[in-house]
Amino acid sequence: MVDHRGRRFAELIQRVSTQLKDFFQTKNDVLILSASGTGGMEAAVVNTLSPGDKVLAVSIGAFGDRFASIAETYGAQVMRLSYEWGQAANPEDVARALAEDRNIKAVLVTHNETSTGVTNPLEEIARVVRDQARLLIVDAVSSLGAIPVETDAWGLDVVVTGSQKGWMVPPGLAFISLSERGWKANESAKMPRFYFDLVRHRELLPKGQTPWTPTVSVFFGLEVALERMAAEGQERIFARHARIGQMVRNGVKDLGLKPLVADERFASNTVTSIKCPEGIEVAVLRRLLEDEYDLVLAGGQGKLSGKIFRIGHLGLVGEEDIRHVLESLREALPRLGYTLPAHR
Numbered sequence: 493m494v495d496h497r498g499r500r501f502a503e504l505i506q507r508v509s510t511q512l513k514d515f516f517q518t519k520n521d522v523l524i525l526s527a528s529g530t531g532g533m534e535a536a537v538v539n540t541l542s543p544g545d546k547v548l549a550v551s552i553g554a555f556g557d558r559f560a561s562i563a564e565t566y567g568a569q570v571m572r573l574s575y576e577w578g579q580a581a582n583p584e585d586v587a588r589a590l591a592e593d594r595n596i597k598a599v600l601v602t603h604n605e606t607s608t609g610v611t612n613p614l615e616e617i618a619r620v621v622r623d624q625a626r627l628l629i630v631d632a633v634s635s636l637g638a639i640p641v642e643t644d645a646w647g648l649d650v651v652v653t654g655s656q657k658g659w660m661v662p663p664g665l666a667f668i669s670l671s672e673r674g675w676k677a678n679e680s681a682k683m684p685r686f687y688f689d690l691v692r693h694r695e696l697l698p699k700g701q702t703p704w705t706p707t708v709s710v711f712f713g714l715e716v717a718l719e720r721m722a723a724e725g726q727e728r729i730f731a732r733h734a735r736i737g738q739m740v741r742n743g744v745k746d747l748g749l750k751p752l753v754a755d756e757r758f759a760s761n762t763v764t765s766i767k768c769p770e771g772i773e774v775a776v777l778r779r780l781l782e783d784e785y786d787l788v789l790a791g792g793q794g795k796l797s798g799k800i801f802r803i804g805h806l807g808l809v810g811e812e813d814i815r816h817v818l819e820s821l822r823e824a825l826p827r828l829g830y831t832l833p834a835h836r
């Protein structure tokens with residue numbers, strides 16, 4: 493590893509954090525924490541809120557629930573706006589909840605709910621939060637870099653993502669940006685923090701350092717990934733994910749399988765959840781695919797455990813990969829007793 497207080501690392505972190513600003517579509521600093529996405533979520537909460545603050549946690553799945561738990565852990569008064577898993581949040585409900593309680597200071601929302609495969613209408617949610625002048629804190633862990641997130645244009649106050657998702661890098665880094673309103677909130681935020689104190693991170697960025705020893709190796713990977721992403725171009729990356737998302741959805745329906753997300757407008761272009769057919773165990777299917785088809789699919793989380801399986805399709809993924817996934821399912825499912833539709 494290079495010296496993390498030396499010149500090479502300074503140049504590296506400054507280069508990657510500048511490139512990240514393009515992807516965040518923000519003029520504000522993007523700070524890089526040595527943590528997984530959850531560390532970034534915790535940083536978002538503790539740097540902008542105080543114990544006792546009223547917070548509206550919009551939850552459409554496991555990661556929305558996690559955001560609410562983090563805020564609760566640090567003493568926020570959390571009001572939950574929860575939806576059935578597989579559905580998206582309705583911006584009108586958010587508007588109503590905020591109008592009914594003027595004391596709600598901030599809204600926590602997941603952009604792309606990885607546990608269900610739903611993408612929330614973030615721009616519309618942001619509009620209602622802006623209209624009512626509250627703080628909007630966004631978990632963009634499995635969306636940023638793969639599907640559009642316009643941090644400044646949409647008025648997102650805190651945006652968090654993690655290196656192992658659309659960025660195609662090993663786990664270990666979280667990226668976070670704060671708007672001017674976010675930094676203003678930071679001035680009076682009283683939740684305890686030390687490792688994730690963003691002021692310390694912001695102060696050291698001009699020197700090309702982080703307050704604590706960073707996961708240097710992951711920065712090297714990030715630099716390569718960002719170069720590749722810049723070469724492909726954001727619009728083309730988004731178009732590829734949209735194309736591949738559609739290919740997965742069409743392909744699984746063609747196999748007679750049922751996607752969890754009924755309303756395709758909110759179907760994620762980075763992950764697709766599929767209801768496991770009656771009589772087949774998710775764990776058995778996953779093991780067969782891994783052992784014999786070199787294919788790793790995810791199971792369900794929380795209350796969807798054993799009920800769905802998930803195909804991840806973000807980052808370094810192309811049509812060829814998806815053909816392999818669909819072809820493997822077409823072969824493996826009948827081995828477990830599944831009957832393919834007649835035309836297959």
Ligand SMILES: Cc1ncc(COP(=O)(O)O)c(C=O)c1O
Pocket residue numbers: 528529530531555602604605606607631632633634654663
């Ligand atoms: C939407 C979302 N939020 C948060 C997280 C948590 O990130 P991590 O597992 O990197 O801590 C994940 C991880 O899968 C995620 O998909």
